[in-house]
Amino acid sequence: MAIKEGLRPGGRSARVQESVHRAVRQLLETHERSGVTVPMIAACAGVTPSTIYRRWGDLSVLLADVALARMRPDTEPANTGSLRGDLQAWAEQYLDEMSSDVGRNMMRDVQSSPTPGYCVSILSGQLQVIVDRYPQEQPPSVDHLINLLAAPTVFRILFSALPLPVEELHALIELALKN
């Protein structure tokens, strides 16, 4: 809900949104993504197609909205008791999730969002939670962690033949902690 409000302020019904999002998630599990259409989603969600067009504009924006909602984690980042440990746990999970088919598709869909910047806001929020746990360690800035950990992870998945090796990710964490 919070995401939808952030993207598109206004008093539209949260129940419609939830039911449309759920329909999209269900259909993406059972169909090729190129076979999913607005009328199918509408039928599955029990709304009219025009409700969807009115609210989201077109399918790519709806898919982006669902992808952003999925990216919003349900829980706080793991607390391992050390800055290094928290960053390793977070970065390994992020690499894992993003290099899955679901993660790849989420990243592609999010690029069609009218507010792709919301993606970095979600990541920043998670990293800020970690950084705030260890003020005495003079942790690196969240922007620096995005540049050194999230960016190479995503860049390699989207544009390289192979994802970032975990050892390289660990070396980047050490580099980020050196500052």
Next chain:
Amino acid sequence: MAIKEGLRPGGRSARVQESVHRAVRQLLETHERSGVTVPMIAACAGVTPSTIYRRWGDLSVLLADVALARMRPDTEPANTGSLRGDLQAWAEQYLDEMSSDVGRNMMRDVQSSPTPGYCVSILSGQLQVIVDRYPQEQPPSVDHLINLLAAPTVFRILFSALPLPVEELHALIELALKN
């Protein structure tokens, strides 16, 4: 040509490819991208639509192929006489090109390529030329430069509200040179 051969080895005619690529570039300059179709490209290139479908499969693959060809630079990276200078010149130009509308669209199209990894090969080739000029400076590895310079540049453009500030790019170059 080299690109096409890399993507799809075989003896297909280079003239057809050049004329189809040129048609795509022209149409993208004069039309909304969502309005460009295979029949339009075929008409503009003087080939049949089935030639295009046979060779590229579908429009997204053709657009990706054109985007990859555009990414291949015509010239070697600028030689400023120092490793730092060459990296700054290269990274600033890359940031500049990728944050333009043309650059953004290229990055999106390339993701539909059957070989998106070719994108990192092109970048690696350019950075290798720079690195090879200064063996006595024990330059960082090309992979490290991709992680620290190219990845944050692209990640911010695709997923953040604002591109990477040039000062932050310079700081990342210094960090890469520290190793």
